[in-house]
Amino acid sequence: MERKINMPTINTYLSVWITLLILTGITVLFSKINLGGMNLFVALLIAGGKGFLVALYFMHLGYERMVFRLMAGFVLITLAVIIGLTFFDTALR
């Protein structure tokens, strides 16, 4: 019951949704400009930001106990390590 007080309001949900739509627009616009290797970096950065917003507000990760966030962080770090190590492998073959 104590979660009730701290949950996001409708206005918060709407603001997050509008921000997500704006970020989608920015991704599409940016992809039309040729920035070389930076294109992928910018696209992934924006996607990461959008994912973060969804997790934090829609999935209430920002409103859960710390242990939820720690575990999510642990999973993301594990994934990053796996992807990073694989690139060490393929790049140095």
Add this chain to the structure above:
Amino acid sequence: MKTEFSITHHADSEGARFGMWLFLFTEILLFGGLFLLYSVYRSEHALNFHSASLELSRFFGTFNTVVLLTSSLTMALSIHFIRYGEQKKSMLFLILTILMGALFLINKYLEWSAKFEHGIYPGSHELVNRSRGEVLFYGLYFTMTGLHAFHVFAGILVLLVMLVLIKKQAITGDDYVKLENSGLYWHLVDIIWIFLFPLFYLIS
């Protein structure tokens, strides 16, 4: 005896959410493996990936992104309203979420059919004669968007069950963790699409 039972029967919604998150982590690693394949092959066949990506419809990709993001909003609102015991509004927003999920799948169907008509499907004659990078791009495209679409389909089925449970008042303002967990699943499927969209549609 009866009082003891009612005490032990007390629902642990935090534990239920924790369990759902554990499941979501396995989903992240499942798709993570495919994202890993994508990034390695992309780094080896950058030019082919770019040219193949040009053939995908940006309109469908962007439109479907907007549809899924909006469905995440309505999902969050459905949970918001059930929390305050507003059963009707909760059901309304849940139905909107389901409809947008269905719209996403219809678009996906139209998109894939267009590709099939151009002779592009796994193992097709047209595709086999193309460069290795393009074969890999389309292999990953069909696998990843296909697995994602399957998740959307599963999500719709779960949400339909939740709709019935709200109607039957098995999900109420006092106990709505089932709807919350279904929402978590729906949002994760949304997040996966957030990453699939730029990687397949916007890299040209």
